[in-house]
Amino acid sequence: MATVPPEFQQTINALNALYNAPSNSEKKEANRWLEDFQAKQEAWQIAVLLLSAETVGLEAQVFGAQTLRRKIVDDFQDLDAASRKQLHTSLLNISFQHKTSAKVIRTQLCLALAALALRMLEWEQPVRHMINLYGSNAADLPYLLEFLTVLPEDVNDSRCPNLTDEEYRNRADELLTQNANEILKMLVMFMEGSGGDTKLQEAVFRCFLSWLRSGDIATSSLAKNPLLAFSFKALQMPELFDTAVDVVCELIYQTKDIEESMPVIEEIYPNLLPLRQEIVQSLEDDNEDNIRGYCKIFVEAGECYLSLVVRHTDHFRGIVEGIAECTSFHDLDVVPMTFRFWYQLADELRKNEEARLKYRDVYEKLVDVMIKHLHYPDDMDSWSAKQRDDFKDFRHVMGDVLKDCCLILGSRIPLGKAYMQITEAAQKTPPKWQEVEAPLMALRSMGAQVEPEENEVLPEIMKLLSQLPDHPKIKYAATLVIARYGSWTDKHPEFIEYQLTFISSGFENEDVVAASALALKLLCKECSTHLLNYLNQLHGFFMNVTKKLKGLDLWEVTEAVAHVIAAVPNAELAQVFRMFCAPIAQQLAILASKTATTQEEDIPLIIDNITQLKIFFETVNPQVAPTEVHPCIPIVQELWPVMDSLADRIGAVDEASRPLAGCWRSIVISYRTHYAPLLPVTMARLIKSFEQTGLGQYLWVSSRVVREFGEQNPGAALQFVEGLSASMWQILQKYAGQFDEIPDVVEDYFNLVSDTMVACPREYLHSTLFPTVFEAMDASLALKEQYSLIAVLRHCRIVLDHLNDLQHPRDSPSQSPSLTASEAAIVKAQFEAHDAFVSRLIQGLIYNFPPEVHGDAIGLIKALAMFCPQETVVWYGKAVSALEHATPNEMQKTVSDFSIAAADANWSKVRSAVHDFTTVYRRKNVLPRSRSGKK
Numbered sequence: 001m002a003t004v005p006p007e008f009q010q011t012i013n014a015l016n017a018l019y020n021a022p023s024n025s026e027k028k029e030a031n032r033w034l035e036d037f038q039a040k041q042e043a044w045q046i047a048v049l050l051l052s053a054e055t056v057g058l059e060a061q062v063f064g065a066q067t068l069r070r071k072i073v074d075d076f077q078d079l080d081a082a083s084r085k086q087l088h089t090s091l092l093n094i095s096f097q098h099k100t101s102a103k104v105i106r107t108q109l110c111l112a113l114a115a116l117a118l119r120m121l122e123w124e125q126p127v128r129h130m131i132n133l134y135g136s137n138a139a140d141l142p143y144l145l146e147f148l149t150v151l152p153e154d155v156n157d158s159r160c161p162n163l164t165d166e167e168y169r170n171r172a173d174e175l176l177t178q179n180a181n182e183i184l185k186m187l188v189m190f191m192e193g194s195g196g197d198t199k200l201q202e203a204v205f206r207c208f209l210s211w212l213r214s215g216d217i218a219t220s221s222l223a224k225n226p227l228l229a230f231s232f233k234a235l236q237m238p239e240l241f242d243t244a245v246d247v248v249c250e251l252i253y254q255t256k257d258i259e260e261s262m263p264v265i266e267e268i269y270p271n272l273l274p275l276r277q278e279i280v281q282s283l284e285d286d287n288e289d290n291i292r293g294y295c296k297i298f299v300e301a302g303e304c305y306l307s308l309v310v311r312h313t314d315h316f317r318g319i320v321e322g323i324a325e326c327t328s329f330h331d332l333d334v335v336p337m338t339f340r341f342w343y344q345l346a347d348e349l350r351k352n353e354e355a356r357l358k359y360r361d362v363y364e365k366l367v368d369v370m371i372k373h374l375h376y377p378d379d380m381d382s383w384s385a386k387q388r389d390d391f392k393d394f395r396h397v398m399g400d401v402l403k404d405c406c407l408i409l410g411s412r413i414p415l416g417k418a419y420m421q422i423t424e425a426a427q428k429t430p431p432k433w434q435e436v437e438a439p440l441m442a443l444r445s446m447g448a449q450v451e452p453e454e455n456e457v458l459p460e461i462m463k464l465l466s467q468l469p470d471h472p473k474i475k476y477a478a479t480l481v482i483a484r485y486g487s488w489t490d491k492h493p494e495f496i497e498y499q500l501t502f503i504s505s506g507f508e509n510e511d512v513v514a515a516s517a518l519a520l521k522l523l524c525k526e527c528s529t530h531l532l533n534y535l536n537q538l539h540g541f542f543m544n545v546t547k548k549l550k551g552l553d554l555w556e557v558t559e560a561v562a563h564v565i566a567a568v569p570n571a572e573l574a575q576v577f578r579m580f581c582a583p584i585a586q587q588l589a590i591l592a593s594k595t596a597t598t599q600e601e602d603i604p605l606i607i608d609n610i611t612q613l614k615i616f617f618e619t620v621n622p623q624v625a626p627t628e629v630h631p632c633i634p635i636v637q638e639l640w641p642v643m644d645s646l647a648d649r650i651g652a653v654d655e656a657s658r659p660l661a662g663c664w665r666s667i668v669i670s671y672r673t674h675y676a677p678l679l680p681v682t683m684a685r686l687i688k689s690f691e692q693t694g695l696g697q698y699l700w701v702s703s704r705v706v707r708e709f710g711e712q713n714p715g716a717a718l719q720f721v722e723g724l725s726a727s728m729w730q731i732l733q734k735y736a737g738q739f740d741e742i743p744d745v746v747e748d749y750f751n752l753v754s755d756t757m758v759a760c761p762r763e764y765l766h767s768t769l770f771p772t773v774f775e776a777m778d779a780s781l782a783l784k785e786q787y788s789l790i791a792v793l794r795h796c797r798i799v800l801d802h803l804n805d806l807q808h809p810r811d812s813p814s815q816s817p818s819l820t821a822s823e824a825a826i827v828k829a830q831f832e833a834h835d836a837f838v839s840r841l842i843q844g845l846i847y848n849f850p851p852e853v854h855g856d857a858i859g860l861i862k863a864l865a866m867f868c869p870q871e872t873v874v875w876y877g878k879a880v881s882a883l884e885h886a887t888p889n890e891m892q893k894t895v896s897d898f899s900i901a902a903a904d905a906n907w908s909k910v911r912s913a914v915h916d917f918t919t920v921y922r923r924k925n926v927l928p929r930s931r932s933g934k935k
Helices: 006-020 024-038 043-052 058-078 081-097 103-119 126-134 138-156 165-175 177-192 198-214 226-236 241-254 258-272 275-285 288-304 306-311 313-327 335-349 353-358 360-373 385-409 412-426 433-449 458-465 472-484 486-491 493-506 513-526 530-545 551-566 570-593 596-619 633-650 654-693 696-709 714-734 743-759 761-766 769-782 786-807 821-833 837-848 851-867 869-881 888-903 907-931
Strands: none
Touching (some): 006 024, 006 043, 024 043, 024 058, 043 058, 081 103, 103 126, 103 138, 103 165, 126 138, 126 177, 138 177, 138 198, 165 177, 177 198, 177 226, 198 241, 226 241, 226 258, 241 258, 241 288, 258 275, 258 288, 275 288, 275 313, 288 306, 288 313, 288 335, 306 313, 306 335, 313 335, 313 353, 313 360, 335 353, 335 360, 335 385, 353 360, 360 385, 360 433, 385 412, 385 433, 412 433, 412 458, 458 472, 458 493, 472 486, 472 493, 486 493, 486 513, 493 513, 493 530, 513 530, 513 551, 530 551, 570 596, 570 633, 596 633, 596 654, 633 654, 654 696, 654 714, 696 714, 714 743, 714 769, 743 761, 743 769, 769 786, 769 821, 769 837, 786 851, 821 851, 821 869, 837 869, 851 869, 851 907, 869 888
């Protein structure tokens, strides 16, 4: 024991602390130490010692096995030939020593062996070697089967830095494909000799499943193979049921190539049919586990054999009926398993009229089943809020199946079924609201598939709505039926007044207000022209009801009338628009004139009113020729002083200034060139508000202004952005080194300068603004927040892409103004002045960039290499050489790969060089330290 290194006892102590320490902090510290230790070179030796020692406990041996596997996966390429040979010998000896140890140890050792088999090319025929070692003794079979089970999974899900792609493919072929037939024969032999040993049988099935999933077993070899029959027989054995379900599903999946696999399918399908009786029995016994398993099997068969189900309806109908029986099960965790099949079948049947007719009866029953599933349970009052939300979401998904039914049956039969169920339920004494509400929900769901010209059932349904029992749930659902059928009402305007009355009455019931607001919005959107005759009536209603509404309900009612206003002819539009906007403007003027002492209580009302105006300007957007006077612009001009005063009062209140900024943005988008007369005051207001508040929403609006008007007037746009930038520099100086505290502002600013680059690239690059932006961009690479960082990288990428269009013309060149060598020289000078830029990108990729940003950062390096390849190679070399833990070989390889790819203009390989190097470096040197709390 004198030669045992000190790390051995340190590891034992850390494991004891991990499992036995009294405090969580001690356990966390122990876990960090162990994870960090696994990344060290000494971990190889300690792992072997832990597994060889007879005195250590189970936890230590499990840790040793896990460490060996991890080291092989992560660090095998660092071993020399002698060390690899020693590892191979040690691992085989340890495996033999532990062949009957606890399963958790065996599994980890088998994973380590599988990892070694893939990576150690000098280990000849590893599979044959393992079979020779463990295949002759019945007691050793579980260990052999465990190795053979994990081998395909590990080979197909491994990263191997020490192997080229070709070496990996050849080794995978040697390990799996070349051994598949022998493994299959061996598994049959083990199964036939298993007697009543269900544990061995399960191990055989798990191994069979793993090799099936790998795709290395040829489908043709499954024909007449006893394992197929064994798999179906195992469904009758509770101990093997779950594993057998997985095997049968995989057998079906592997035979999805119908033409190639028909001999095997002809064996599988007769074994499926008797399971129909098992489904019926399981339904009677309310056996959820069995139903779930049989449902998985039949759905897999339905999806994989879909073409057979459609082409040979009589022969393969049993699959569809089996799925329909599973769909009828009451448990709503099982039912969704069938939904994709119903969609796929409907999609195929709509192309095949003969098959569609033969499955109509199945779909008619399916309509009844789905409406039944839509019922709210009687005990819903005891549900949690999450349970209710989950069920609501699920009902919408079930509605998609009803749409599939309409595709096959047409709309009349499903509508008629829903109508009959509503009528029958409403006539009961007393009626149960659930029985009325569910078919109403079904009507909503089917709306997208109902023709606007439907004249048989929907008129009767609409008449029925006002006669339904007075219950808020029923009223709510009935109101949403009207909401869903707005396009139908547009073709049946005789129902408009009836529906308006029905919807309006819902505003008197607080439980129905939300549905009424939505219904009014959709009705007005679809029937805006018809509703012009009701404009005065709508105005009176709007003035009254909006006094009682707030938030989303208020905004939806506002959008409703906005759709009708938008249908007014241009000649009359200004008068009508002013009639609806003026009261809101008056209210805002009063609020804007108040002192700051009442600000907090006024904020919700200000937000509501501003959002109303925003909705009006978004929706009322008539087509007007550039030379004509826009009817909405005078209204905007009249409102501008109110909005300007409001900005002075609440401009620094984030929650209130956001909708105000959104209102301005909507005006710019809707009225575009017609808004030009208001641009000077708008730009001045945005510069002032940003200077006073530093809030990003003003930059967000400014981006839209630049996008709409920058190309036509680049000088004014650039002056505008420079005015905003003056305040931005002060903000960046205030938060120097702490940009993550203002991520939204950084994101919005770089989006602004990106839009400036797109709108007026030449002016932007020649301005005094660009060098300062570049300085800020360089400093912003320390950001960790995803979206702000993407905005920074995107800006640099846009600059480079414009220049690369100049140097590398494409078939479809950019529509932006062409740039010249003069602009290229300006940009190149900035990169030369910030020669650590690439190093910052590499550091970010390794240490602090979120994973979602890696693609953008690597793409930026590629774009820079396209722009100035020689310089970028130098910068990349400096960036790599500055890394503390990069080995000389690693540095030489990645710089060489990068340099050769750049010289050959092979830009995808430039990306690969950066990606591969940073990924491996981060995994080897950063992740372990991150887990241990070190940097």
